[in-house]
Amino acid sequence: MDNVMLTINQKRNLQGWALFAPAAFLLIAFTHYPTVATFFKSLFSNNSIIRPSRFTGFESYQNLLNDPIFWKVFTNNMWLALGTIPTSIGLAIVMALIVNKAIPGRSFLRIAYFTPTMLPMIAVANIWLFFYAPGIGLLDQIAEIFGIESHNWLGSTSTVLPAIMVMTVWKEAGFFMIFYLAGLQTISPELGEAAELEGSSRWNYFWRVQFPLLLPTTLFVLINAFLNSFKLVDHLFVLTKGGPDNASNLILYYIYETAFSFLDISYASALTVFLLFLLAITALAQFYFVDKRVHYR
């Protein structure tokens, strides 16, 4: 009897492992192994014919703390997150509320809002490069009509990061709108009818009913928006290359530069480990703290 039970258990285990294996293989090969390998690379100096690789311990991490450019790109990234996340979430909710209503041309509006998301980032950046170009750009041509002086949007420290934020919001809001739209459609229409009967104002209905019910969506979008503010750097290749003087440089672009332009794999690995650590901590924190305040039902 015991034996038979064991075999069934074993069979079950085996089946479980077999089902788990494909996903596990992919995860280990493309996520866990590279993470560990990156960490190891960060502990060794670079290998070249003149100077072979040697163990340096945590020297790369020490360099990181003493690297002013690292702190600069880190602060930039935080400002970018702060500048884009609330705005794009707010816009996404407004857009979702608009296209959730039965208005003429609704599907056209939905597509229009979603278009920026469908375009590849590099193409988008090339378009915006000519929006921002001083003198010949769209922005300056419009400004000229009103007699406003031409401005070098991407060429001055004070405007380059905001200029990039505007583009990021434009790019992201439509994407988040889709989630809110899906969220809104799961809210039972009876709630709306009940609110109307009670004579509740539209704002009251949104703030007391819709918004709380959208909190799970908001949590999901928040995490995604935060991750994206660190992951999206494609446009920097076209728009600014991180300049002027690192004013628009972001962590991931700095990692790319370090690894592929400076060929400093060791330091790039240390930066990558830092970024992974930062993102893991924030994701955990968001799940842990915000999750408690979200009603899923």
Place this chain on the structure above:
Amino acid sequence: MKKQLRKVSLGVAAALGMALSSSLAWAATELNMYYPVAVGGPLTKVVDGMVSNFMAENPDIKVNAIYAGNYNDARIKALAALESGQPAQLSVMFSIDLNELRELDAIVPFDEVVSTDEERAWLKSFYPSLMENGTSVGKTWGIPFQRSTIVMYYNKDAFKAAGLDPESPPQSWNELVEKGKKLTKADGSQWGMMIPSTGYPYWMFGALAMQNGEVLMNGSGDTTYFNKPGVAQALNFWKDLGSKHKVMPEGTIEWGTLRKNFLEEKTAIMWHSTGNLTAVKKGAKFDFGVAMLPAGKRRGTPTGGGNFYIFKKASDNERAASLKLIRFMTDPERSASWSVATGYMGISPASYETDKLKSYVKEFPPAAVARDQLEFATAELATYQAGRIRKSLDDAIQATLIGSKTAEEALGEAQSTAEKILKSYR
């Protein structure tokens, strides 16, 4: 295994070649070549055309010419291909990548690839100043291909409109400022001049520094001179063009959109690579001229552009085939047509002796400016760990231009960064 197979197939090919007519196109050697394009115009078509001509002449060699983006991308792609074991036998890469490629043990000197006296003579057939960025530790590692200097493009119509002689472009820094002031319109619709400060700021700066009598580094690439007073003076002059003389917009000026600025007459003068010449010629709706950069204490420009490199991993056969291809691409006739098609300079004195380039220069004199300027040219900034050192200088230049640091302060920081990195290479 692969190599053996290749040898066998080579043997078979030879046998077949003898047995059958020569019309049989059997690719015995296959070459992968990465190349970058850093300026405007449909240059990939030109390269593809040259490569297919080569294959028509050499049916035993198959060449895959792979367009790989800008200089940085091309280097990354070629190195990544090598790292991952994909075949890459030769590549056009930034002339200033030399020291890093050498440190990575990725390339082989041409002195080891050439075998006959004729080939050795060929190595010496190029303009010496174009070879400065191609030689290191007494050997030749890079063969010039898409090479340039910085030249001054100016709008003759704008000169006339401002009451200036369209046939006398500014010859000195003072004239540049004076004429620039006349060319700058008060309503902001036209600037006197633009020098690009994104993309390759250190390159433009190399010109200004040399015009002020300074170079940015020593010949062996292990010492930089960013903190010399003359270098700071040059950077201050650049900044003053915008902030003091008001003949150029303040802040940084985008490399990528500058040609459009010039073509749309938003600036009367631009400094740019000669590689843009043909694109400007095709796009300009006004009469334009090309001149050497003006002189400060002297004239000066860095050379620029891409060289051919052969990778160490290539087999002897592939190296020989690569050499054949490179000799084809750089021979005077081809170099002349390349120069006409792009604006890049002919790379050897012989190329300017060809009928093609001779008649082109006669009908379109700007085509010779880059060559004439070679006399005043120096090497482009090329050090060990070049990427990082370029970046520190780029940051310093941009920080000065946007006014967040003084030139002296910014260049001092760049110098100490460079010093830290280069110390161990001396």
